[in-house]
Amino acid sequence: MIYDVAVIGGGPAAATFARRYLLHRQGASLLLIDGQNEQHKKPCGGLLAPDSQKALAHFDLTLPKEVLVDPQIFTVQTIDLCSRQVRYYQRYYLNMDRYAFDRWLLSLIPPQAEILPGRCTAVARCKEGFVLTVMTESGEQSFLARRVISAEGAVSLVRRTFYREPKTRYMAIQQWFSAGEERAPFYSCIFDPATSESCSWIIRKDDALIFGGCFALQDSREAFEQQKRRLESYLGRPLGEPIKTEACQAVRPRGFSDFITGRDGAYLIGEAAGFISASSFEGISSAIRSGSALAEAMSHAANEEELARLYRRKTASLRLKLWLKTLKRWFMYTPWVRHLIMRVGLAAIHVEQENK
Ligand SMILES: Cc1cc2nc3c(=O)[nH]c(=O)nc-3n(C[C@H](O)[C@H](O)[C@H](O)COP(=O)(O)OP(=O)(O)OC[C@H]3O[C@@H](n4cnc5c(N)ncnc54)[C@H](O)[C@@H]3O)c2cc1C
16 A cells, blocks of 8 residues: 555644644545654653644644643743842743643544554655655554655654754753652743753643753763752752653754755654744644644645645745744843843743742
């Protein structure tokens, strides 16, 4: 059998593409290779930002409460570990269980899709289109598809095989701790230029607390541990024994050339295409937007050339928005600019801690 489309990945980009593609082409065959499972969950802050909420609202989707976790948050406490400045900013995120969110999105795909648990280990062009090698529970299998959609996130096999890799990547490391009795910040954003050029986070998830951040690939674990010690010293208490540690790579786009949408049957969506915010690492909204843009382009394009052009056009505003985030990054991560913004209290709100 030759599938019309093979999608590699089971995150929000893949699930959105598959759902929207089959909605437009009911007779089409689609294979989705899903590498995520209980043992290999995507490490994530699990915050659904207003842009992601808007992307879901666009399709009239509502979020089941099973996807949400305690507590829901109204502010982010921003801490600069070097200058010891602290400010609070209002936020409108939904706090959720990221794995449950991904499973929910997958459950919305029409049943004609074939969802295969497994990991794609190789992809190559052949006369039918593409041949994919997939490691499944029952061993290695091969599949043929006319088109391949890369939705594997930061480390994309398709991108590595056919296109240019993103210039900058980080190692994202997260540790889970028991939240304990002590009052911990519900949601903090931590700047510590001594150990990372990006911000880190603490987020409560029911009875757990996650602390994570993005670090330079080289010596990432040491930088993480050093930052953890600096944070513990700031908080005045240890975070405790980690329940689990998880890690994955994260892409940081630096300019338009880092966004690759694909052509000639091999297309990229979500983080694989470089669609992630360089300032906050928010990426769910871009995954949903690009997944649906490609599905829509496929239902209108007459040939590969037109499809590549149409998909690029449909993601033009997304690419512009994400490029502007690369500029915003300068304001957030240049220490003297951030110190000034925090000192002036621009957009900050006053928070009185009642339980201290
Ligand atoms: C630590 C961290 C925290 C983040 N926090 C947030 C947040 O709070 N809010 C937010 O909006 N964004 C956040 N992001 C960004 C966001 O997670 C991503 O941008 C978003 O998930 C991208 O969606 P995607 O579908 O493109 O890829 P992913 O969600 O990465 O999904 C890719 C899927 O493909 C699978 N896969 C990979 N390779 C293969 C293969 N070869 N074969 C089969 N399957 C494969 C993976 O298992 C994964 O399930 C965070 C990122 C990181 C790293």
